Amino acid sequence: MSSFDRRQFLGGSLAASAVAMATAAGSSALAVGAMPGGLSRLHSAVAISPSMGREGYLVVRALENRLGSAGPDARYGLLHALDTGKRPVAARHAMRGEFTYVLNDLKSGAVLTSGRVAAHGGGEDMIAILADRVVARLVVASRALPV
Numbered sequence: 001m002s003s004f005d006r007r008q009f010l011g012g013s014l015a016a017s018a019v020a021m022a023t024a025a026g027s028s029a030l031a032v033g034a035m036p037g038g039l040s041r042l043h044s045a046v047a048i049s050p051s052m053g054r055e056g057y058l059v060v061r062a063l064e065n066r067l068g069s070a071g072p073d074a075r076y077g078l079l080h081a082l083d084t085g086k087r088p089v090a091a092r093h094a095m096r097g098e099f100t101y102v103l104n105d106l107k108s109g110a111v112l113t114s115g116r117v118a119a120h121g122g123g124e125d126m127i128a129i130l131a132d133r134v135v136a137r138l139v140v141a142s143r144a145l146p147v
Contacts, residue, residue, distance in 0.1 A: 062131035
């Protein structure tokens with residue numbers, strides 16, 4: 001007998017697909033109850049530090065579209081650094097971006113998770129990829145976050 005539960009797998013896949021489709025459409029209008037556990041825990045709970053420059057503005061906006069805008073009662077803080085530049089990575093990709101982040105607990109100041117993601121591409125496409133990768137990592141890490 002297998003411990004594989006097809007209903008649980010399909011339910012999780014449908015929820016993940018709904019979030020992915022809404023994100024691809026540039027919408028954060030999903031009801032919080034329809035979000036997978038980790039994303040609902042982070043929704044409107046992460047204060048994202050401001051960033052300089054056009055790309056910095058775009059990445060903060062993309063993250064807020066995915067995570068929701070945090071109010072004054074934010075639980076977590078996301079500090080970050082964005083490094084973009086023209087580098088010879090491939091003929092069709094003009095830019096490489098690296099996004100380094102630290103998620104901390106605003107009450108205790110403790111570092112909860114940190115990491116770095118990278119993407120190749122041009123302009124807003126690269127920014128969207130970076131934001132998606134950061135949110136995916138934050139959702140995975142959210143399972144261990146204090147409530």
